[in-house]
Amino acid sequence: MATSNIHKWASLPDPSPAELARAAEGDAQAFKLILERYQGMVYSVAYNVLGNHTDAEDAAQEAFLRCYRKLPQFRSEATFSTWLFRLALTASVDYKRRERRHPEPVETPEMAAEAAPQLGEGVDAATIVAALHDLPDDYRVPTVLRDVYGLPYQEIAAATGRPLGTVKVMVHRGRASLRLKLRAEGAGPEQGPAGARPRSDT
Amino acid sequence: MDCSYFRERINLYIDGEMGYLEVAELQSHLSFCPDCAAELAEVGEVRSALAAWGRLELATPPGFVERVMAAVEVEPAPGSPKPFGQAVDDTLQKLDDTLGRIPLPGGRTIPVKNVIGWGLAAAAVAIGLGRRHGRRARELTPL
Secondary structure: OOOOOHHHHHOOOOOOHHHHHHHHOOOHHHHHHHHHHHHHHHHHHHHHHHOOHHHHHHHHHHHHHHHHHHHHHOOOOOOHHHHHHHHHHHHHHHHHHHOOOOOOOOOOOOEOOOOOOEEEOOEEHHHHHHHHHHOOHHHHHHHHHHHHOOOOHHHHHHHHOOOHHHHHHHHHHHHHHHHHHHHHOOOOOOOOOOOOOOOOOO | OOHHHHHOOHHHHHOOOOOHHHHHHHHHHHHHOHHHHHHHHHHHHHHHHHHHHHOOOEOOOOOHHHHHHHHHHOOOOOOOOOOHHHHHHHHHHHHHHHHOEEEOHHHOEEEHHHHHHHHHHHHHHHHHHHHHHHHHHHHHOOO
8 A cells, every 4th residue: 555755756767878877987977967866856865764954964975975886786677766766765774873863953844846835634844844853763764764755664674674563563653643743733634523633723 | 342453453454464354344343433434544644645745855955966076076986996994894784784683672683793793703712712721721731
């Protein structure tokens, strides 16, 4: 049932084989074109996994450095964007394991294109950012990997180095916590008549 | 059965991890329990909002491209021989990827390669102590 955003990124036009070959040979200008095209995708992944701008920038930079080093190993069985997306996820999760989080006040990041998009009934970007920001790291990372990016549980367990059962429990708790936070914000569907809590107008 | 039994299963249902019989049982309960049906709808809304959030592209901080390019320009060309330190880092990373990690109580994990490393170090110390003990015993043995 999981919808994977990998498919969304896979729809980005890939660099041509000639562009990739030049970048793999160390042509800085060719690599810069790739960087400019995919910076938003890689930065978004890093921000969603790490939850703050300072760490996201470091991890996104690390992802592009890994991309540069591994370009000669890229094979066209996968699309380039899917390959880079996986590199960005791995770099971000590795960064999470290695580094201490830089505490930052919650601040809605700027979008590359549209402003203040609605993500559902009564849910806007600021609501989601604040709710994710408040989640403990142990819940946020697996929940983001599962429900923001649609990764299978097995892959999340491998990426985070946690047992499969633990990952599932963390995702379930993350969802429960987000549900309560969004409900408190007055977002989400209308409650049923029994046990319903009135929606806030804020 | 009370609602707590079904509420614990809502996530399994959403993740498609229930058998046919369990699905039928849950769906039957949902058809007459508005509280559980509301909870299922809310979790669904949360997941939809998260998926929609994941499709958005965030703007990178000013100067991001320039900073990455500055880091790239001091890198050796891709495919060229790696500096020793980076080659060691990559090898250790590959060992981690290949051997995996061992779960510990409290949800923590430890890389298998570390355990092997400690085991080898302990074996080396044991062998060293054994040899020393043997030499000492020979020295003390009367001829």
